[in-house]
Amino acid sequence: MNVDKYASKLKNLKRKRINLTVKNRKEMNKEEKLNSINRKPAVYSMNEEPEEGGSGSADKKEHEDQKTKLFGYSIRDYEQWQNREDRKVKMDSSQYRDLAKSTYDKEVQRMVQKEKHHNRIEKQRFKVNSRGKLEVKDDPNLVNELAESLNQTASERFLRTRKKIDRQTTSESSSGFVNVKNKQFNDKLDRQAKKAGHRDSD
Numbered sequence: 001m002n003v004d005k006y007a008s009k010l011k012n013l014k015r016k017r018i019n020l021t022v023k024n025r026k027e028m029n030k031e032e033k034l035n036s037i038n039r040k041p042a043v044y045s046m047n048e049e050p051e052e053g054g055s056g057s058a059d060k061k062e063h064e065d066q067k068t069k070l071f072g073y074s075i076r077d078y079e080q081w082q083n084r085e086d087r088k089v090k091m092d093s094s095q096y097r098d099l100a101k102s103t104y105d106k107e108v109q110r111m112v113q114k115e116k117h118h119n120r121i122e123k124q125r126f127k128v129n130s131r132g133k134l135e136v137k138d139d140p141n142l143v144n145e146l147a148e149s150l151n152q153t154a155s156e157r158f159l160r161t162r163k164k165i166d167r168q169t170t171s172e173s174s175s176g177f178v179n180v181k182n183k184q185f186n187d188k189l190d191r192q193a194k195k196a197g198h199r200d201s202d
Contacts, residue, residue: 031077032077035077035080035081036080
């Protein structure tokens with residue numbers, strides 16, 4: 001009889017233990033969510049003395065609340081927070097490193113271009129006239145090449161426009177059609193009219 005009594009008590013205790021572990025796990029999950037929202041977990045001091053002045057019982061209660069919070073703070077929370085902070089520092093340093101490198105590259109490129117431009121200007125022979133304007137001596141070969149290329153492009157443009165005008169005038173005058181699509185449409189109508197004429201004659 002006593003054994004049955006103890007067995008039922010043991011079952012009740014096991015049930016309570018399971019309920020408590022489930023409840024404890026839920027509380028831990030809730031605490032982890034709160035800590036992840038706050039990012040940086042709060043740090044409490046065990047040696048904090050209650051402030052003087054005010055009601056002593058309220059200060060003691062606050063002090064005890066802080067102690068319980070401190071005991072509830074886990075090492076895992078601290079490690080998670082530390083990992084997040086380390087990742088932030090790594091990301092920040094890599095971003096600054098990339099920014100510094102790109103800035104350096106741009107500055108070097110700008111200096112090289114400036115140096116090339118400066119050397120090119122110095123190579124050209126120029127003088128300043130009485131009005132304070134630069135007079136650059138032109139290279140006759142370059143001037144001739146420029147004139148030839150301008151003449152060539154002008155003649156090509158003239159030939160293209162002339163051909164275009166000739167095509168328009170010949171198509172309008174000889175056939176009496178407005179454009180190619182109109183001619184195709186009229187040809188199609190003629191073919192259909194011929195087919196209809198053959199059917200009528202049969």
